[in-house]
Amino acid sequence: MLSFSRVSVALVVALAVSAPVFAQDDLSRDTVLARVNGTEITLGHLLTARDALPDQFRAMPADALFTPLMEQLIEQTAIMQEAEGTLSAREQIALENEQRAFIANAALTRAAEAALTEENVTEAYTAFVTEFDGREPTPEFNASHIIVETEEQALELKAMLDDGADFAELAREHSVDGAAEGGGSLGWFGLGAMIPEFEEAVQALEVGDYMGPLETRFGWHLVLLNDTRMSSAPPLEEVREALEQNIQREAAQAELNRATEAATIERAYEDLDTSILTRSDLLDD
Incomplete structure (x- = not known):
């Protein structure tokens, strides 16, 4: 079945004229903007379509x-x-499926949005910190590197470092990877985050010391250990997005479970041959 785009560029260009002027204070979503054979098209329809x-079109x-x-x-x-009234059986069934999916998605979205409160985020973060602090602390490292080809x-x-050159300046000038712009800084990372050769190097260093040349499959490195610490729960803002997504996902699932458990459901497909799923010809008139 063909699918027509909501608004084509050609249509926008052809009809791009000044919009009519309305008394803004008198408008509502029920304001009628047009009628087609008596069927009303309201401002609500227009806003929802937009x-x-x-x-790229909403930005116009x-x-x-x-x-x-x-x-x-x-x-x-x-x-x-x-x-109207001319839909084929296939089209009518597709319409029913789309309506089912739209209404269900709207209900789940409302449940997810209602659950996203600051109180719930705080509660989720508290649980996250409690679980994190219950784990065995592990070392984390803050390191920088310079990587070159030979x-x-x-x-x-x-030799330049040994003579007192600044590590970050040399990284910005000579390093060939994306960390060069930041003076070679790799930020904080835990065990297992880096390749074994690099991980062994930072574990062998004292804070403020550097070593190299160190060869890996990426090239030749000079490695500087900036700091170390034991793992601790990250601040709320670093994990807020993940917590919010989890809150919404759990709320939607809870609403789905609630509605399903409250429904009277009769399943009449247990003995059906699953190969029937390939019989799309049954949809033809």
Whole structure:
């Protein structure tokens, strides 16, 4: 079945004229903007259609988007009225599935959004910290490196460090990886986060010391250990997004479980041959 885009670029360009002027204070979602054979198209319909557009269209100025979007709603209403009652069995069933999915998704979204309160986030973070603190503390390292292509280059840079050159400046000037811009800083990392050769190097260093050249599959490294610490729970803002996603996911699942458990369900498919799933020809008229 063909699928027509909500708003085409050509339509926007062709109909990009100034939007009509309304008394803004008198408007509501029920304000009628057009009628097609008596069927009303309201401001609510227009706003919902706009919210469903892809990002590149939602970013367009309102005066360029208003008329094309209204004309699309008018055209859709006209063709819908003519086509009403003519859907094939396949199309009618697809419509029922889409309606089912839309309503279910709306209900789950409401449940998820309602659960996203600061109180719930704080409670989730407290539980997270309690669980984190109950684990065995592990060492974490803050290190920097300079990586070059040859051992000769690494030895030259090592000599410069021995003569008092600044590690970060040398990294910015000579290192060939993405950390160079930040003076070679790799930030904090725990055991298992780095390749074995690098991990062994930082564990052997004292804070403030450097070593190298160290060869790995990425090249030749000079490694500086900036600091060490034992693992601790990250601050709330570092894990807020993950906690919020988990809260919403659990709330949606709880709502799904509640509705399913409250429903009277009769399953009549247990003995059905699963190969029936390939019989899409049954949808044909």
